[in-house]
Amino acid sequence: MNADPAPAADEAPASDQAPAADRLDPADLRDLFLFESLTGDQLAEISRLGRVRHWPPGADVYAEGDPAECFFVLLDGAIALTRRVRGADVEVTRSDQRGAYAGATQAYAGERMEQVYPNTMRALTDVALLALPAPEFAAVIRQWFPMAMHLLDGLFVAMRTTQTVVGERERLVALGSLTAGLTHELNNPAAAAVRATAVLRERLAGMRQKLAMVADGRLDGAQLHRLVELQETAVRRATTAPLRTPLQVTDAEDALADWLDAHGVPDGWELAATLVAGGFDDDALDEVAGAVLASDLTAAVRWLAYTVETELLLGEIDDAVRRISSLVGAAKQYSQLDRAPHQTVDVHELLDATLAMFTGKIPAEVRVVRDYDRTLPAVPAYPAELNQVWTNLIDNALGAMGPAGTLTVRTGTTGDQLSVEITDTGPGIPPEVRPRIFEPFFTTKPIGEGTGLGLDISYRIVVKKHGGDIRVDSAPGATSFRVLLPLTAG
Structure with a gap:
């Protein structure tokens, strides 16, 4: 269950799980490491904005992907933060440290980035949290720390620019290799x-x-x-x-x-x-x-x-x-030359075109198995971008297997979604690496070799642009990436 936004200073508490919505005294705020260096006036402002909220064990304080409405500071109890990684909840951290914080941590960036919760916070015990409404908290942070805001702005812009440049470079390197x-x-x-x-x-x-x-x-x-x-x-x-x-x-x-x-x-x-x-x-x-x-x-x-x-x-x-x-036909299908960006396509044609582009890179001892369900209907999609997804997944699979193995490309349905599964017989993804494979710029390759796994780009194409999902199952000898796509336009 998601937490309601923290009530304003003159409002009654909104949460049915938190009948008490008390302010925290400025002196108590100074005991929290996050606020220990604030002035008396600043502590008074935080006291005015914030409310103490309570959740029972097992309750969700907020859910990943929901609008980021509050900045939370742990006062008592224990919490866990989880990420949804391709259909499974993965715990990224847990804490019972007084003063630990989460929630709308990027509210300061305002409209320059999507303001949603990056994870799910779950109460492990009875917890008390200080809830600060995100817009008001972001405003006072920008007012109180202008230099820090300039530095954070620069960092934010630089990271976004770097991600764009690296993403373009990844596409160029992949295209050059395939060419x-x-x-x-x-x-x-x-x-x-x-x-x-x-x-x-x-x-x-x-x-x-x-x-x-x-x-x-x-x-x-x-x-x-x-x-x-x-x-x-x-x-x-x-x-x-x-x-x-x-x-x-x-x-x-x-x-x-x-x-x-x-x-x-x-x-x-x-x-x-x-x-x-x-x-x-x-x-x-x-x-x-x-x-x-x-x-x-x-x-x-x-x-x-x-x-x-x-x-x-x-x-x-x-x-x-x-x-x-x-x-030449495969190259045109792969590049989607002279075709509309969004169209209804047969995913098998896209997969065959991508595999044809990889013919020169597939080692002689790697066997390619096409297990297609030809009864699948055409789906609405951005085919050129889906080809980039297939490219990243197949390239990673070939890299994992080395000179020998079996690459299986399978299509079917999962529920009301079309499924494309790419499986390799490589050594598998180490457990400590798996939670990070969809992070921007993350790579398991040595410095200077390759540009990354391309999975962050693939995730954004499938999830953000097509409304689908990517799931991964990995064990030694069998690693499968499953791409799920809606059968009809959303």
């Missing part, structure tokens, strides 16, 4: 396409030459027509050739090489590999031998081998171009 991986991935299919094109040009020239040798007048129309039919059959074989094990391929190549040697075709071992890749066998070569004269067999076989290799090279080029197109 380097993307260019590497683009280079591979591009180089393959260039290589295949160069070889294709040579094979086309060779195919024209061999066709001229075969059809130099020694073949009648029927034979030439049959040879062209065999070429079409070779093309179909090349595009539909079955997958074989390495042992099966070796056996097939040996068999074709023996056939070619037996029929006087030179360098049969060289041609056999291409013909096997195109689905040829002894029966197919028998058809070729029956369509031409024995003197033309070598030219005919080489012509068909060029045909097969040409088709295979065209397939390589097609695969390379498709891969390039897929990577």
